[in-house]
Amino acid sequence: xxxxxxxxxxxxxxxxxxxxxxxxxxxxxxxxxxxxxxxxxxxxxxxxxxxxxxxxxxxxxxxxxxxxxxxxxxxxxxxxxxxxxxxxxxxxxxxxxxxxxxxxxxxxxxxxxxxxxxxxxxxxxxxxxxxxxxxxxxxxxxxxxxxxxxxxxxxxxxxxxxxxxxxxxxxxxxxxxxxxxxxxxxxxxxxxxxxxxxxxxxxxxxxxxxxxxxxxxxxxxxxxxxxxxxxxxxxxxxxxxxxxxxxxxxxxxxxxxxxxxxxxxxxxxxxxxxxxxxxxxxxxxxxxxxxxxxxxxxxxxxxxxxxxxxxxxxxxxxxxxxxxxxxxxxxxxxxxxxxxxxxxxxxxxxxxxxxxxxxxxxxxxxxxxxxxxxxxxxxxxxxxxxxxxxxxxxxxxxxxxxxxxxxxxxxxxxxxxxxxxxxxxxxxxxxxxxxxxxxxxxxxxxxxxxxxxxxxxxxxxxxxxxxxxxxxxxxxxxxxxxxxxxxxxxxxxxxxxxxxxxxxxxxxxxxxxxxxxxxxxxxxxxxxxxxxxxxxxxxxxxxxxxxxxxxxxxxxxxxxxxxxxxxxxxxxxxxxxxxx
Numbered sequence: 001x002x003x004x005x006x007x008x009x010x011x012x013x014x015x016x017x018x019x020x021x022x023x024x025x026x027x028x029x030x031x032x033x034x035x036x037x038x039x040x041x042x043x044x045x046x047x048x049x050x051x052x053x054x055x056x057x058x059x060x061x062x063x064x065x066x067x068x069x070x071x072x073x074x075x076x077x078x079x080x081x082x083x084x085x086x087x088x089x090x091x092x093x094x095x096x097x098x099x100x101x102x103x104x105x106x107x108x109x110x111x112x113x114x115x116x117x118x119x120x121x122x123x124x125x126x127x128x129x130x131x132x133x134x135x136x137x138x139x140x141x142x143x144x145x146x147x148x149x150x151x152x153x154x155x156x157x158x159x160x161x162x163x164x165x166x167x168x169x170x171x172x173x174x175x176x177x178x179x180x181x182x183x184x185x186x187x188x189x190x191x192x193x194x195x196x197x198x199x200x201x202x203x204x205x206x207x208x209x210x211x212x213x214x215x216x217x218x219x220x221x222x223x224x225x226x227x228x229x230x231x232x233x234x235x236x237x238x239x240x241x242x243x244x245x246x247x248x249x250x251x252x253x254x255x256x257x258x259x260x261x262x263x264x265x266x267x268x269x270x271x272x273x274x275x276x277x278x279x280x281x282x283x284x285x286x287x288x289x290x291x292x293x294x295x296x297x298x299x300x301x302x303x304x305x306x307x308x309x310x311x312x313x314x315x316x317x318x319x320x321x322x323x324x325x326x327x328x329x330x331x332x333x334x335x336x337x338x339x340x341x342x343x344x345x346x347x348x349x350x351x352x353x354x355x356x357x358x359x360x361x362x363x364x365x366x367x368x369x370x371x372x373x374x375x376x377x378x379x380x381x382x383x384x385x386x387x388x389x390x391x392x393x394x395x396x397x398x399x400x401x402x403x404x405x406x407x408x409x410x411x412x413x414x415x416x417x418x419x420x421x422x423x424x425x426x427x428x429x430x431x432x433x434x435x436x437x438x439x440x441x442x443x444x445x446x447x448x449x450x451x452x453x454x455x456x457x458x459x460x461x462x463x464x465x466x467x468x469x470x471x472x473x474x475x476x477x478x479x480x481x482x483x484x485x486x487x488x489x490x491x492x493x494x495x496x497x498x499x500x501x502x503x504x505x506x507x508x509x510x511x512x513x514x515x516x517x518x519x520x521x522x523x524x525x526x527x528x529x530x531x532x533x534x535x536x537x538x539x540x541x542x543x544x545x546x547x548x549x550x551x552x553x554x555x556x557x558x559x560x561x562x563x564x565x566x567x568x569x570x571x572x573x574x575x576x577x578x579x580x
Contacts, residue, residue, distance in 0.1 A: 032058035032094065032546035039576060041072070045479055047577035049079070049462035057549040059574065061517055063542065068580065070538040073512065075465050075575040076522070076549060077531030079458035081446025083346060084396025085528040087551045087570040093520040093536075094546040116170040116249065116261055121349065123172070124267040124331055124342040131172065131268060131279070155237040158185050162192070165279050166245040166287060167266060169300070175279045176245050184211035188219050188236070194243035194290065201291040202242075202310050210314065214240070217362045218322045222329060222355055225432045226439040229325070230332030232270045233283030238325070242317075244297050246289040247308065251299040255306035263288040263320035265328045270336060284332075286324055288317045319373050322359040326352040333439050340442030346394050347445055350411030351435065353377050357416070361428065379503075380409030382493065385468060386509035393461065393529025410530065417464045420485040422453050462575050465531050469510055470577060482577075517545035526551065531575065549574050 036058030037050060050059065064070045076091050123131070156162065161181045168176040180192035184207035191211050193201070202210070219238070223229070229238060249261045264287050274280040291310040299305035308316075330348055334340045342348070353376075360373030383406035384391050393410045423430040437452040446457040453460065463481050470478040472488045489508070496504040512533035515521070522534055538545070551572040 032060065032548050036060045036546060038062070039072075041576065041578040044578050044580050045477055047466060047479070047482070047575070049459065050574045050576065052549045052551070052572055052574055059547045059549065059576075061536075061538070061545050061547070063544045064538040064540060067540050069540055070542075071579040072517070072536045072538075073466070073469055073575075073577050073579055074520070074534045074536055074547070075462075075469075075531040075573075076526065076551075077462060077465050077573045077575055078526045078528050078551075078570045079461050079573045080528050080569065080571040081394070081449075081457040081461075082569070083344065083394040083445075083528055084392070085394075085570045087526050087572065089522070089524065089526050089532075089549070089551045089572070091520055091522040091532075091534070091574070092548045093516070093518040094548075116264070119171060120264055120266065121327070121345050124327065124348070125345055127273060127335065127342065128268040128271055131274075131277075153233060153235045155185065155235050156182050156190050156239075158182050161195070164192070164241055164243070164281050164285070166241070166243055167264075168245050168248070170249055172266075178241075178243055178245060180241055180243065183207045185237075186211040186215040188238060189214040189240060190235075190237045191240045191242065194241070194245070197242065197244055197290040198292050198294070198296045200293040200310065202313065206310060206314060210240075210317065213318055214238075214321060218318060218325065218359055221358050221362055222322055222325045224428075225355065225358055225435045226326055226329045226351065227333050227436055229284055229329045230270055230336040231284065232336065235283065238328070239281075239283060239285045240288060240321070241285055242288045242290045244290050244292065246287060247292055247297045247305055248299055250305060251301045252295070252304060252306045255299070260306065261289065262316050263324055265324040265331075267327075267331045267335070267342065270328075270332060272336070284328055286321055286328065288320065289313065315372060319356055319359065319376070322355045322373075323352040326355040330439055334442060334444065337440075338442040341444060343439075343448070344445040346392070346407070346411050347415075347448070349408050350415035351439070353380070353408055353412035354415045354419070354435070357412070358428070377409065377412045378492065378496070380405045381413050381489075382409065382496075382504060382509045384409040384413065385489075386506070386511075388465075388468070388510065388530050389524060389526070389532035391530055392527040395528075413468065414461070414464055414529075416486065417467055417484055418449065418453070418460065420483070421460070421463070421481065422455075426485055458571050458573065461529055462573050466575055466577050469512070469533060470579070473579070476579060517542075517547075520547060526570070526572075528570070531573075535579070547574070 037055040037060065039059055039061045041047065074091065076089050078085055078087055159182060161179055163177055163179050165175045166178055168174045178194050178196065180194045182190050183193045183204060184191040189211050191207050193207070246261050246263065254260070266285070268274045268277065268279065269281045269283060269285050275282065289308060291308050291313045293307055293309045295304045295307040297305050327348060330343050330351065334342050356373050356377055360370045363369035387406065391404065391406045391410060393414055395407050419431045419434050423434045434452070438448055441448055441451065443451050449460065450457050467478070467482040467484060470476055471483045472490050493504060493509060494507045497507045510533060512535045514535035514537060517536040517538050520534060520536055522532055524532065526532065551570060
């Protein structure tokens with residue numbers, strides 16, 4: 001898992017846009033008429049999510065007969081449950097304006113540690129078929145025998161040694177064999193330390209403390225929220241291997257500037273297709289880096305990689321463990337227990353980042369430990385909310401198309417909203433009932449969410465998009481379906497902005513563009529699950545106005561006759577809520 005060093009800030013837990021452009025050339029949208037869909041949101045807080053297809057993208061707003069100005073939040077969005085969908089869009093007011101399509105912007109290149117985490121989760125999703133499992137040749141007409149449960153083995157003994165195979169390159173094209181010793185043991189966790197770990201590492205007391213923390217807080221938290229892990233090796237414990245192989249995955253420059261690999265889980269270790277593969281450790285293993293305070297280990301460039309003190313490792317590894325342990329549980333629940341496929345990438349990441357939040361909540365709110373577990377999630381969510389129109393909620397499951405920190409922030413926000421909306425309560429026990437339904441299943445992705453909630457994915461993701469703006473909007477009372485019950489994000493980000501305006505330059509990252517209703521002119525690219533945000537203002541006594549929305553996935557926006565194109569596979573929506 002990628003870890004980046006962030007400034008230490010106190011995180012309060014407070015309960016409770018694609019670019020706008022004036023286009024200068026190109027085809028025109030056909031004008032809307034009074035026969036379009038009539039918006040009748042007379043009271044602040046009323047909202048709708050409109051499918052633009054049946055009304056040819058035409059929406060009609062009434063005149064403002066009140067003595068106060070009216071304000072509507074507009075969120076054109078792709079409400080698809082299919083990852084990776086991209087669609088051009090235009091949203092124009094009733095004054096017809098020339099329009100051009102924004103060009104597709106290539107996805108940013110993923111950094112080394114991010115690419116590795118993406119590689120691992122893509123491997124899980126594809127059942128590690130890219131590693132080409134080593135199989136014994138079969139005779140004619142023979143098929144592989146079913147997987148037999150391992151004989152009961154029990155946990156390893158304190159001080160005992162064994163060998164492990166460890167992914168030693170970011171694409172797992174090489175595995176290194178290491179020998180490690182059990183240095184700490186608790187009820188459900190055995191911690192191995194690589195015999196080749198450098199001096200200055202964790203003491204036995206440190207390791208005992210980690211084992212106790214893993215068992216009493218983190219293991220208990222993850223299993224309560226997501227279900228039990230598999231036990232393919234029948235040893236009743238999760239193995240933690242701390243090895244310098246992880247330290248050596250990145251260079252010192254990468255480590256200090258873009259992050260390092262703090263730990264990971266490899267699905268091939270428990271996948272039945274790899275039961276005869278020499279690269280698989282055939283058991284539940286979590287891999288973690290080791291302390292190297294003097295930077296004696298060399299990275300892939302042959303030069304010393306960055307230093308990690310014992311204190312930093314003790315702080316980082318627990319956060320990584322609770323994240324990666326969710327991935328281990330999920331793989332076991334979907335693949336081992338039910339013979340299905342691994343959870344889709346974006347939702348799997350959302351659950352693991354939510355697991356980090358749960359880990360933080362085992363500490364006093366606002367404590368340094370609480371902030372340590374939550375700081376990454378809150379930072380990633382800030383990045384997403386700062387530019388939701390240019391980020392996916394549902395990235396494509398392919399190399400280079402997933403893994404940005406902003407998209408992980410989106411996934412955490414969505415899972416957090418999902419749990420708040422469908423738990424029916426505010427306790428962790430209430431939340432756990434929702435996540436258990438979402439993990440203990442053979443369904444994945446949007447189908448999993450629909451099955452667990454009884455609601456359509458398009459409805460859920462549209463309400464989530466609105467909640468990101470109105471949940472705790474000052475002077476506004478949001479519908480219960482549009483709220484985060486567990487967070488007051490405006491107050492949280494306002495506090496972080498005060499503490500560190502350089503890291504958090506805005507008091508609230510989501511800042512919609514704005515214009516008079518008839519002057520709306522938005523265009524660009526929408527990404528699966530996400531939308532652009534715009535405030536349409538209407539002065540007292542102002543006449544009504546119309547909006548024209550057009551979308552087209554992967555194709556020119558207009559057909560050869562200049563008509564309006566609507567992209568149904570992208571599930572386009574125009575979400576509208578009256579603010580005042």
